[in-house]
Amino acid sequence: MDRSFALDILARAEAIVQSYRIILQRDEDGTWIGNTIELPNVFGDGPTPDESVRDTQQALVGAVAHMLELGQHPPESSARTEQVNIRLTPEERLVMTTAARRDGFKGLADFVRAAALLRTQPSSSR
Numbered sequence: 001m002d003r004s005f006a007l008d009i010l011a012r013a014e015a016i017v018q019s020y021r022i023i024l025q026r027d028e029d030g031t032w033i034g035n036t037i038e039l040p041n042v043f044g045d046g047p048t049p050d051e052s053v054r055d056t057q058q059a060l061v062g063a064v065a066h067m068l069e070l071g072q073h074p075p076e077s078s079a080r081t082e083q084v085n086i087r088l089t090p091e092e093r094l095v096m097t098t099a100a101r102r103d104g105f106k107g108l109a110d111f112v113r114a115a116a117l118l119r120t121q122p123s124s125s126r
Helices: 007-018 049-069 090-102 108-120
Strands: 022-026 032-036 044-046
Touching (some): 007 049, 022 049, 032 049, 044 049, 090 108
Antiparallel strands (some): 032 044
């Protein structure tokens, strides 16, 4: 990283990034390139898979820490296996989609998940 972040921001970013799955590909020159589904435009590289993973994690931590500093919501890990369906009126969907975009969420599902999880936390941790 080319700059430092507050320790609490950095710790949160590192915890978030630990849940991301890194995808490695080998370039035509033999360099390993890494990125994630969650932040597909953040890359790292290295001459070996291990070095590429470390470089990718550093790049991801920097990107997530920057998002946290700006008050944005970094993407949650894509490693989900359970699905829940809800029915909304067209008006409810419009209001919720607008709120999700305003708050920086990628989509309505991420917004609903975050709101529900926030609401289920004990009041002392809110």
